[in-house]
């Protein structure tokens with residue numbers, strides 16, 4: 001056996017395998033999109049373009065009376081910090097992570113939604129009663145994990161204000 005040829009072959013193979021690691025946006029990104037489908041999202045450009053830009057975060061009213069809530073989990077906070085939703089209507093939650101694995105857990109309910117970087121987690125929630133539901137992160141995500149908290153404020157349906165873009169992340173009643 002010619003060891004020189006084997007060595008050249010192995011090094012060439014290694015070099016070829018390393019190319020995708022240096023070409024994330026040209027090779028890995030499109031490939032991941034293809035493999036994972038539409039629930040895949042690039043965690044590095046969340047704030048720049050797409051569904052999770054700042055103006056889209058928070059509560060959005062849908063035509064059928066339900067609401068859609070978009071959130072980002074990141075070390076060590078949930079964005080927006082406070083979410084206003086009406087009671088008794090379906091809440092479609094869409095949440096993704098900008099960095100590590102987190103878990104949005106709503107105290108006083110059975111809801112816990114795991115968030116992963118690169119994936120949009122979808123959950124269907126509904127709050128029969130009004131009140132403030134404190135949320136915590138239940139997945140250890142680093143030094144500031146224990147301070148990672150936020151809140152869902154559930155108000156009566158008739159008191160839920162019409163939210164314009166840019167106001168969706170605010171938790172104040174007009």
Ligand SMILES: [Cu+2]
Nearest residue numbers: 137139141145
């Ligand atoms: Cu955490």
